[in-house]
Amino acid sequence: MEVDREDGRSQNQLRPLACSRNILHRAHGSASWSQGDTKVLAAVYGPKAGTKKNENPEKACIEVIWKPKTGQIGKPEKEYEMILKRTLESICILTVNPNTTTSIIVQVVNDDGALLPSAINAACMALVDAGIPMKHLAVAICCCVAKSGYVILDPTKLEEQKMKAFAYLVFPNSVRSVLPEGSLRVEGEPIENGIITSVTHGIMSVADYFYCLERGRAASVKLSDFLRRNLQQQSTDSSRAG
Amino acid sequence: MDARLANTWRLTLNEKNFIKTALLSEIRIDGRKPFEFRNISINFGREDGSAEVQLGQTRVMGIVTAKFVQPYRDRPNEGTLTIYPEFSPMADPSFEAGRSGESAFELGQIIDRGLRESRAVDTESLCIVAGKLVWAIRIDILILDNGGNLVDAANIAALAALMTFRTPECSLGGEDGQEVIIHPPEMRDPLPLILHHLPIAITFGFFIDENVVVIDPIHNEEAVMAGRMIATVNANGDICAIQKAGEGVSQRVIMQCLQLAITKAADITKQIKAAVEAYNSERALQKIKRETTCVGNSVKGDQNQTLDNKGISELVGKYMERLKLISVESYASKILMLRKSNH
Secondary structure (H helix, E strand, O other): OOOOOOOOOOOOOOOOEEEEEOOOOOOOEEEEEEEOOEEEEEEEEEEEEOOOOOOOOOOOEEEEEEEOOOOOOOHHHHHHHHHHHHHHHHHEOOOOOOOEEEEEEEEEEEOOOOHHHHHHHHHHHHHHHHOOOEOOOEEEEEEEEOOOOOEEEOOOHHHHHHOOEEEEEEEEOOOOOOOOHHHHEEOOEEHHHOOOEEEEEEOOOHHHHHHHHHHHHHHHHHHHHHHHHHHHHHHOOOOOOO | OOOOHHHOOOOOHHHHHHHHHHHHOOOOOOOOOOOOOOOEEEEEOOOOOEEEEEEOOEEEEEEEEEEEEOOOOOOOOOOEEEEEEEEOOOOOOOOOOOOOOHHHHHHHHHHHHHHHHOOOEOOHHHEEEOOOEEEEEEEEEEEEEOOOOHHHHHHHHHHHHHHHOEEOOEEEEOOOOOEEEEOOOOOOOOEEOOEOOOOEEEEEEEOOOOOOEEEOOOHHHHHHOOEEEEEEEOOOOOEEEEEEEEOOOOHHHHHHHHHHHHHHHHHHHHHHHHHHHHHHHHHHHHHHHHHHHHHOOOOOOOOOOOOOOOOHHHHHHHHHHHOHHHHHHHHHHHHHHHHHHHO
């Protein structure tokens, strides 16, 4: 079914992606991620000594601070912080630096739909830039279900408001490995089929949700390729000392 | 996160002595001369009223928004202007999330004095209905990277954002002439703010030796300097505000600094104006492109901004259709809200 989207994209087409790392000088790691007009800046400081009060001191702790573009920090921001924290805790190797805190600060520069996925992608790239040890990358995508039943990827703000339901999905990145095929499977399934985080808003049927997952997984492969190229390109640039 | 001793950034004694000794021979650690400003680059965001300024390693973003409020009782004809500085923890490891420290407050005050008290922004033009409805302009200043001299960079960001900000045009109408109609940007061009002059803040750093003065200190120099003066001047030679703290400095040095500040302010004013010009012309081009795709093939001939004569109702019709869900709803709800508040 051909769907007419405002900016002329097809159902499964993502907006142009742009990512740059090491843009801030004081932060240990920083990245800026933009999907179309949505732009997010992430900075990482860490690991710093000590963990917060209620955290387990035998593991590293992750602290997320979400800064909206304007206005006070309210409940939506706290929710984003919590989701980001849980996502990043599952991808970072927390046993390497026990009793330390890594702070991730996310600043919204412009919000034009798919804000949380962009923030997750930006935070992940900033962690890579800071050199925090991770198991794999997190690739985030937003899928929407319209009232008439079709599913689109990476909506703009206008599209998000018109949709019946939408889901933010985070997958591990696609694996390219020299190891034999069978060794990287978890319980018989390849790693990239796993879901790290899933947040839904609105009502959708189970079939719709599974369809979103399928579309999201396919898109995450494209996103993983983009990330891989981006990281490889910048690492071959002239090394920066200190 | 508590500011722990292990996590605060401290300059070592060796580095401090190095900076001080080098300055005695007029050498700065980043290779500049004592009275040389760093390179300024100004970029604008997607929406009107958002600017990002990079001053060497310092990075500051200024965002301007506006909403309707009731004016103050003693100034019923004037709009309001408030500055919200935010020292984001991403800028410096010692900045804490939540309450910003006193340096954030000081920065806000200095910029406020320069913009509001010197009457740089024309607040009377922000009045819509005297005594009842005025525009309240809010400037959010986000510090993204602290490479030293935050005040100057924040000031430039605030000015650049103000110069590119647009308020929707409002007119009085309705049956009793008391209703305020807000025209969506597709029907009538939003209006820029009126700025009488551009107050530029210039920071000077003083060191123990009286003859050592630097302009635009970086964060290493800021940790070493004994005194600081921030002079807000404009290109016409007017002094809008001066803030001085720290070691006592002789009168002669202060006068020299003020003279220098006025010359530097002229340069910076030129730069800001050039950047804003470039942005405005690009925006105008984009606007023309946007409207021609919407109309199709009918707009021919001289495609300049005076599309008013060329069937604006046709343009509006197509546009309103597309953005019906958003702009008409919010437009209608705004009228409702104003009707209620006018009773």
